[in-house]
Amino acid sequence: MGYVPLGIAFGFVAAQAGHPWWYAVAMSTFVYSGATQFFILGLSAAGMSMATAIVMACLLNLRHSFYGLSLLTKFSGSRWTKPYLIFAITDETFALLTTIDEPDPSTRTRLYVTISILDQLYWVAGTLIGARLGTAVPVAIAGIEFSLTALFVVLAVENTERIRSLVPLAVALGTTVVGHLILPSSAVLSVSIALGAGMLLLLARHTDHA
């Protein structure tokens, strides 16, 4: 149910950004990734280039690949529903599926499919409500674009709590600051990711042997 209010927020911001309601609903149906959808809204506002937008979207979606790694065995029993289960991997669905302990493979898949469909229904319904509300309130609200940063912060805090380590935060801050001192700002993000990932891998390997 957590997706209803978040969907409302997305639909509202989308309508405020001047998108028709059906476009917001189409995004929630076919993209179905809150962070990516908010990012699309910010993209038209910031006038970002196609290449930058694609690189950022790939990075933003990278965590879904890692969610998938943890779901490989859980989804192994599903047959024709598998493509949808994979499509419907989101932060909340992942959190739900990984906490549910259901040993029987046949009932397991049905349960996963039900959860995934419900989550997306909540998300799409919320989007529709929010988009209609946003169209009804004609005044554009300045500063609403900060909701994208806020969403990133929420996801970052949740991931940080899961691994119980501030090292990724420190590395991200460090590479960003150093990056801005020595690199053009367009290159900071990709270089930071590469550098930071390398540093973290070395650290992880080091603690493994200790």
Added chain:
Amino acid sequence: MRDPLLVLAVMASIAFTSRLLPFLFFSRSHPPRWLAPVETVLPPLVLWLLVFYSLNGIAWRTAPYGVPALAGVAIVVLVHRWKHNALLSIVSGTAAYMVLTRLLA
């Protein structure tokens, strides 16, 4: 990147591909062991980098010296650690940012 339907199609394919990749690569074999630390540590790293990247447009050297954004981020972190409600955290942080931007302008 102006055609909304093109944007939608590109972003939908990126989102789906990212979800599909592990299932394509490891349909028969197990993921290698070196991926385990990457799996835990990379998502928070990327998300924090995106937080900082999204603050790129802020003028730190002129008034209000990025105070609304920093306060907004701090409020999101605090509210989220307190209640763990994504909507509440996002709304309170964004509201704080909007109010402070007006007050300090």
